[in-house]
Amino acid sequence: MLFWRVKPLDQILATAERKSLKRQLGAFQLTMLGIGAIIGTGIFVLTAEAGQKAGPAMMLAFVIAAVVCALAALAYAELAAMVPVSGSAYTYTYGVLGEGLAWAVGWALVLEYAVAACAVSVGWSGYMNGLLISAGYPLPEFLRTGPMDGGSFNLLALLIALVVTFLLVIGTSKSAKVNAVLVLIKVAALTAFIIIAIPAVQDENFKPFFPTGWGSPLGGIGVLGAAASIFFAYVGFDAVSTAAEETKNPNRNIPIGLIASLGVCTIFYLLVGYGAVGSIGSQPMLDLNGVAFHPGSPQLAEACKGSDALVCSREPLAHVLRMLGFAKWGNAIGLAAALALPSVILMMIYGQTRIFFTMSRDGLLPGILSKVHPRFHTPYVVTIITGVFVAAFAALFPVGVLADISNSGTLFAFVMVSIAVMILRKQQPNRPRPFRTPMVWLVCPLAIAGCLLLFLNLSMYTLSLFFGWAVIGLVVYAFYGYRNSDLAPGRSPPTDTPQLEPAPKFHEGPDLGP
Numbered sequence: 001m002l003f004w005r006v007k008p009l010d011q012i013l014a015t016a017e018r019k020s021l022k023r024q025l026g027a028f029q030l031t032m033l034g035i036g037a038i039i040g041t042g043i044f045v046l047t048a049e050a051g052q053k054a055g056p057a058m059m060l061a062f063v064i065a066a067v068v069c070a071l072a073a074l075a076y077a078e079l080a081a082m083v084p085v086s087g088s089a090y091t092y093t094y095g096v097l098g099e100g101l102a103w104a105v106g107w108a109l110v111l112e113y114a115v116a117a118c119a120v121s122v123g124w125s126g127y128m129n130g131l132l133i134s135a136g137y138p139l140p141e142f143l144r145t146g147p148m149d150g151g152s153f154n155l156l157a158l159l160i161a162l163v164v165t166f167l168l169v170i171g172t173s174k175s176a177k178v179n180a181v182l183v184l185i186k187v188a189a190l191t192a193f194i195i196i197a198i199p200a201v202q203d204e205n206f207k208p209f210f211p212t213g214w215g216s217p218l219g220g221i222g223v224l225g226a227a228a229s230i231f232f233a234y235v236g237f238d239a240v241s242t243a244a245e246e247t248k249n250p251n252r253n254i255p256i257g258l259i260a261s262l263g264v265c266t267i268f269y270l271l272v273g274y275g276a277v278g279s280i281g282s283q284p285m286l287d288l289n290g291v292a293f294h295p296g297s298p299q300l301a302e303a304c305k306g307s308d309a310l311v312c313s314r315e316p317l318a319h320v321l322r323m324l325g326f327a328k329w330g331n332a333i334g335l336a337a338a339l340a341l342p343s344v345i346l347m348m349i350y351g352q353t354r355i356f357f358t359m360s361r362d363g364l365l366p367g368i369l370s371k372v373h374p375r376f377h378t379p380y381v382v383t384i385i386t387g388v389f390v391a392a393f394a395a396l397f398p399v400g401v402l403a404d405i406s407n408s409g410t411l412f413a414f415v416m417v418s419i420a421v422m423i424l425r426k427q428q429p430n431r432p433r434p435f436r437t438p439m440v441w442l443v444c445p446l447a448i449a450g451c452l453l454l455f456l457n458l459s460m461y462t463l464s465l466f467f468g469w470a471v472i473g474l475v476v477y478a479f480y481g482y483r484n485s486d487l488a489p490g491r492s493p494p495t496d497t498p499q500l501e502p503a504p505k506f507h508e509g510p511d512l513g514p
């Protein structure tokens with residue numbers, strides 16, 4: 001039996017009922033929340049990685065990744081509106097495909113969230129180091145990047161991850177107002193970039209357009225390889241669906257929030273990509289045989305020494321503006337990134353702890369993980385464990401590698417969600433669906449195909465890490481989760497779910513008064 005221990009959707013909904021967070025977010029706030037979660041390291045930093053993989057044709061990569069995300073978002077929206085509870089892909093899978101696959105998804109989401117937090121921490125350090133250099137207080141070079149990236153230890157990435165963890169433990173969380181301000185900062189920074197860079201666009205910078213071709217499966221290079229990486233820049237819209245329990249009229253507002261935030265970001269990214277490529281060019285660094293180096297490899301770091309190519313920059317958007325002679329604006333963009341990226345790290349570590357929390361509540365992980373701090377009312381054990389790991393990996397790995405690993409987990413989860421949508425249409429055709437994926441039998445298979453296409457175009461190295469992680473997950477499940485699950489024979493769901501009080505303020509809206 002493939003789908004064992006399916007947790008009935010009604011039971012999932014009932015659990016959520018008991019937890020009942022305050023419903024206070026509307027469509028506009030959700031869209032802002034989505035944009036806040038989407039814009040981050042991807043566009044600010046991975047533009048360089050995408051350039052290294054595809055050259056000017058990275059513009060196509062931006063489009064391909066956007067299309068895949070839009071398809072996946074349409075599938076996501078149906079489940080999100082139908083099962084408006086926290087926990088995202090993990091919870092949905094539990095309710096449709098059963099515990100085994102739910103575990104697999106939850107385990108893959110660790111890659112998605114925790115490793116994304118690492119990637120964004122490294123991205124932040126790139127901009128912060130740039131600012132320190134401009135200000136005349138550079139860190140010693142070996143402390144600016146990890147060992148694969150030409151340095152030894154990425155000190156700032158480690159520090160920012162630890163600071164964010166500390167804030168989460170003491171329960172500091174962003175209010176919707178802070179989120180709105182940060183979204184404005186990010187959008188303003190990208191707008192300024194577009195306004196300055198696009199007039200400087202020159203045709204020659206697009207030639208050759210396809211220096212590395214389309215790429216081939218497991219190659220991790222070429223347009224498809226770049227799409228698989230830049231996919232990272234679009235992810236985060238699922239944060240909208242995880243806020244379902246805190247949303248007013250989720251059935252209408254969740255789909256609006258998902259699609260609107262994705263649409264706004266896509267337009268921005270295309271303009272930014274066009275400006276970056278067209279103004280200073282984005283030809284990849286090639287080895288003696290004319291083959292592009294892998295982003296995040298020591299060879300690329302070596303080839304990049306002393307180069308001011310876009311693909312070598314760790315703060316590409318600031319770099320472009322500096323190259324164009326707008327040093328002040330370059331620094332302003334750097335500052336915007338430095339201010340805004342920590343909130344993405346916060347969101348990712350927070351999301352990770354919520355997923356562990358839910359899995360532990362379901363008995364698939366030890367109960368200690370859902371232990372709540374008596375004074376701060378935060379799940380501090382799981383937060384500290386997650387934060388320490390995030391900080392360590394951020395200190396040691398390059399951003400491109402981390403982003404690709406994160407993408408492997410995300411793509412896997414998206415495939416599962418799309419499958420779940422189709423199965424549910426067959427199994428429970430009459431369950432109310434406030435949002436129906438349009439042309440589901442076309443959109444879902446296309447979403448799956450798109451995600452698989454990107455997945456396969458990650459590098460061999462990334463995919464081996466993904467499968468290695470999966471094997472560890474299988475072992476943990478076989479020896480722990482399978483026996484301790486609430487749905488295991490002879491066990492009953494706890495009557496009292498651990499409470500996080502006060503309700504997490506992270507998705508909090510403006511205080512509407514009593």
Ligand SMILES: NC(=[NH2+])NCCC[C@H](N)C(=O)O
Pocket residue numbers: 037038039040041042043112113116120232233234235236344348406410
């Ligand atoms: N759920 C995720 N995997 N989010 C990570 C991506 C974060 C965001 N899109 C960025 O570019 O920084």
